[in-house]
Amino acid sequence: MKKFFILPAVAISLLAISGCTNKSVVRYGDAAAVETTDINFGSTDLQKVAAEMTDSLLISPVVGTLTVNTRPVIFVESIKNKTSEHIDTESITDSISTKLLRSGKFRFVDMGRVASVREQLQYQQSGGMVDTSKAKQFGQQIGAQYMLYGNLASIVKSNQDQSDVYYKFTLRLMDLESGLVEWADETEIRKTKGKEYISW
Known part of the structure; x- marks a missing residue:
């Protein structure tokens, strides 16, 4: 009789264990939240670069004299990726172009099309x-009257305990007729990753 009671108990235990296995769960997150998954160029860096460059251009003297009726036409050249990472620089220029277009100060031609x-x-x-x-x-x-172009460069250093990456993003606005650079700015990002030693 004992054997008949043991088998159902084992089966119930197995079912309980299988019901407690880990499952992948997908959740929506805040797209503007700071990303700290690793030290590579990420969404927070892209948003920072696009916001700072757009704000800088919009308060520059070259834009201060513009009116809605004299919105210059710009084309955006691909950002040169001088880092060792595979970075989608088109996403950076897309964000900058979108913000500038929304400002009502510029119009764009899409040379990629x-x-x-x-x-x-x-x-x-x-x-x-x-x-x-x-x-x-x-x-x-x-x-187009102006060309917007730039570079993304990085310096990476690491040792046994720490990794450090420095990014520099430079953007320029050139008058195509005169060849003069009417505006330029750059922004920097530094990220570090190290071991934390916990004393007991």
Whole structure:
């Protein structure tokens, strides 16, 4: 009789143990919260760089003389990644462009979509497929007055106890006609990771 009582007890124990296993849980977090997962370039760094560069440009003398009716046209060149990390620098320029566009001070041309625009214009001008009175014409686009460009560089040092990374982000605004750099600024980030020794 004892054997019959032991088997159900074992089965119940196994079920209880399997019910206590760890499960992956996904939660929404605050996108603006400080990220400290590691010392690599992360979301907090991207937000800091975009906010500081945008604020600096918007209070610069070159922008102070602009009005809504004279919003200059800018194109953004890809940020050069001079770090040892794989960093999506397009996300940085996207954030900066979006903030500047929302300010109402600038307009942008998207040089990354030139090939797609050319293909669409050729399609509209090919004849037969699009009403010629509604087809968009070549030679009507507005050229950019300024180019926004920059670099992201880093210096990384480490030893047995500590790792240190220093980032420097530089951004410049060039007048395409004169070749003059009308505005430039940079922001710096330093992050460290070390061992904490706990005394007992």
